[in-house]
Amino acid sequence: MAQDRPTASELLSAIADFLREEATPALDKAEPRLAFQMRVAVNSLAILEREARLGPAADAAERARLAKLLGRDGTLEDLNRELARQLRAGTRDESDAALMAHLDATIADKIAIANPKWR
Amino acid sequence: MxxxxxxxxxxxxxxxxxxxxxxxxxxxxxxxxxxxxxxxxxxxxxxxxxxxxxxxxxxxxxxxxxxxxxxxxxxxxxxxxxxxxxxxxxxxxxxxxxxxxxxxxxxxxxxxxxxxxxxxxRIGGTAIARKLLRDPPYDQARKKIAGQLGEILARLHAVPAAGLPPLTRREAADHIAGQRRALDLLDRPQPVFELALSWLDRRKPAPTAEPVLVHGDYRTGNYLADEMGVTAILDWEGAHLGDPLEDLGWLCVKSWRFGAVDKPAGGFGSREELWAAYEQAGGIKVDAARAHWWEVFGTVRWGIICHNQAWRHLSGALKSMELASIGRRAVETEVDLLQLLKSGV
The missing domain is CATH 3.30.200 (Phosphorylase Kinase; domain 1)
Structure with missing residues (x-):
């Protein structure tokens, strides 16, 4: 059964907003070292919020692409293990356009969660 | 009592x-x-x-x-x-x-x-990249740092071997093997790092004829600078013998530009500016393809360091939210690697 609202994403946003706007300014005055740690924590909460919102679809799309690329099915972990093995063995390389399209899409989804401002 | x-x-x-x-x-x-x-x-x-x-x-x-x-x-x-x-x-x-x-x-x-x-x-100056890159007291220093880093590096690579303690020699092939070992220990499949390491393996430079003292962590964040520029190079724990271009490549890894992405030389200048200062101060002539190779390698290296930092927390060796969060920075280097492999120098 689905949980009630707030959704995971909404609740994480609410926590991050509170810590950023109310707790951090207070810590800046009282405990600068802890204020720095708090910023790290707020940043991590923002990652989790994006992951709760975007992660499931990104994982499903990655798994579907991998199954097509490798011509077999399996868990996301299994399929990535097989791809990593082929890449180390050199049986696939950057000249493979389907491979590169897959990696581009996968990393675009990952960075959109971990750090969308990265360029 | x-x-x-x-x-x-x-x-x-x-x-x-x-x-x-x-x-x-x-x-x-x-x-x-x-x-x-x-x-x-x-x-x-x-x-x-x-x-x-x-x-x-x-x-x-x-x-x-x-x-x-x-x-x-x-x-x-x-x-x-x-x-x-x-x-x-x-x-x-x-x-x-x-x-x-x-x-x-x-x-x-x-x-x-x-x-x-x-x-x-103790030497004066700050190592904090954010200050050096943006704060007004460093306006003049910012114009000099890329050139100074090239000059100092040429001197560093010329430190006579006779005065040095025994150091491990690490060439391109040793570095690739080391990073693959690190990935195996982390035990999570990493297709982008595997692709990049195989790319590096196929193009690896031959061992240097005369290995030099390599600093091993020569980057913004690891030197002090004041209003006049660089005052001291710090953090020598990674010192070894090897290819001088390793330090030049590492300095240009995008993560060490701290947001100043259009200034590859540590966030302060162009690669060409860095290389010219390096050559002028007695460093070897910089081969662009070889420098690119070391920049790609450095990008892989930083990505795997991110995972290792997170692992220090995950393994229980050192409980730290800060270390844990670094694990999620590894993907930044995956973005950079896909760009670098396509730029094909």
Whole structure:
């Protein structure tokens, strides 16, 4: 059964907003070292919020692409293990356009969660 | 009866008074002792020693004694680090050869009880990239830093081998093998890093005919600078012998630009500016393809360091939210690697 609202994403946003706007300014005055740690924590909460919102679809799309690329099915972990093995063995390389399209899409989804401002 | 247990700082101060007195030949008072950044294992302390009215601004670098802690796989990234005694001798050789490096004074003895470490003179300036890149006092310095880093690096690579302690030689192939081992220990499939390592393996440069002293962590964040520019190169734990272009490539890794992405030389200038200063100061002629190879390698290396940092937390070796969060930065280097492999120099 689905949980009630707030959704995971909404609740994480609410926590991050509170810590950023109310707790951090207070810590800046009282405990600068802890204020720095708090910023790290707020940043991590923002990652989790994006992951709760975007992660499931990104994982499903990655798994579907991998199954097509490798011509077999399996868990996301299994399929990535097989791809990593082929890449180390050199049986696939950057000249493979389907491979590169897959990696581009996968990393675009990952960075959109971990750090969308990265360029 | 109350038992007074010395705090870590009180203990460090007491020992420093004794060893500074021994070095300077007098009674030393320790003032303004404070712990700088760094983890529990590799510590940096700043202090003044006042001996016969003369004030010496000093830095202690030390690894506290380890109490039977088992070595974990999380520490594999540490295995490429030299010990404090070796670091002391590398720093002394570099300083004597005219490299802008801190002047080391003396080492701790085993029965001083502070672990392995040494004391060096404190140098002015900040290592904080954000300040150097954006704050007004550094407006003039910003124009000079890329060139200065090239000049200093040429001198560093020319440190005579005769003055150096024994150092591991690491060429391109050794580095690739080391990173693959690190990935195997992390035991999570990493297609982008595997692709990049295979790309690097197929294009790896031949071993250098004459290996030089390589700093190993020559980047923004690891040197001090003031209003006039670079004052000292820090963090020599990664020193080894190898290809001089390794340091030039590492300095240009995008993560060390701290947002100034259009200035590859540590966030302060172009690659060409860096290379020209390096060559002018006596460094070898820089081959662009070889430098690119080392920049790609450096990008892989930083990504895998991110995973290793997170693993230090995940393995229980050192509980730290900050370390844990670094694991999620690895993907930044995956973005950069896909761009770099396509730019195909």
């Amino acid at each position: 109350t038992v007074h247990t010395l705090t870590e700082a009180e203990n460090v101060a007491a020992v420093l008074a004794r060893v500074a007195g021994r070095h300077f030949g007098g009674v030393a008072a320790i003032e303004k002792l404070s712990r700088e950044s760094g983890g529990a294992s590799r510590q940096t302390w700043s202090f003044d020693a006042v001996v016969d009215g003369a004030r010496h601004g000093l830095i202690l670098r030390r690894d506290p004694p380890i109490l039977g802690a088992p070595r974990t796989k999380a520490e594999t990234d540490r295995s490429v680090s030299i010990d404090r005694g070796t670091e002391f001798r590398v720093l002394r050789a570099a300083f004597l050869a005219g490299v802008r490096a801190p002047e080391v004074l003396f080492e701790l003895a085993p029965d001083d009880g502070l672990g392995e470490g040494f004391v060096m003179r």
